[in-house]
Amino acid sequence: MPQKLMIILASTDPLSCEGLSAPLFQACVAAGMNYSVEVVFTGPAAKLLRSGVAEGICLKADEKRTIYDFIKEGHAAGVRFFCFSPGLDGCPLRKEELIPEFSGVIGAAHFVEEIMSSECRVLTY
Incomplete structure (x- = not known):
């Protein structure tokens, strides 16, 4: 049984709650x-990783609850938040601009390896 869930925010409007x-x-x-x-x-969703x-x-x-409140709750529960490396090209982000819950950048090899694994399920938005 799969033990990992990967949620990809690719087509999601970063301003749409x-x-x-x-x-x-x-x-x-x-x-x-x-x-x-x-x-x-x-x-465009990568913009959400910028503080504010x-x-x-x-x-x-x-x-009063915000999308950032969801991110903080997820982080507290163990969710890890990444940016796919091509996402950085679309909206240049500097390390000092990122939210504290940001876990890092993943590249194409990690991405493909995870989605092809029988241990992982993927949802895309």
Whole structure:
């Protein structure tokens, strides 16, 4: 039985709370079920790794919780947050600009190895 979940945020609008809340919630739930969970940001979604961006996106107009709150909850539950290396090309990020929950950059070889593994399931958004 697979023990790892990889969630890829590739086509997700980084300013859409509707498009972001479900995958981040799923990551929190999977980590709470003791699965190894990685969320990989690429393309426009990589912008969410910059400090202040996810903090400015509220889940609902009348709610104070933000996308960054989901990221912090996921991190506390064991979710690891990565950027796929091509995602850095689209929105240049410097280390000092990144959220503290950022776990690192993954390259194509790691990405392909994980998604081809029978131990991993992949969800893309």
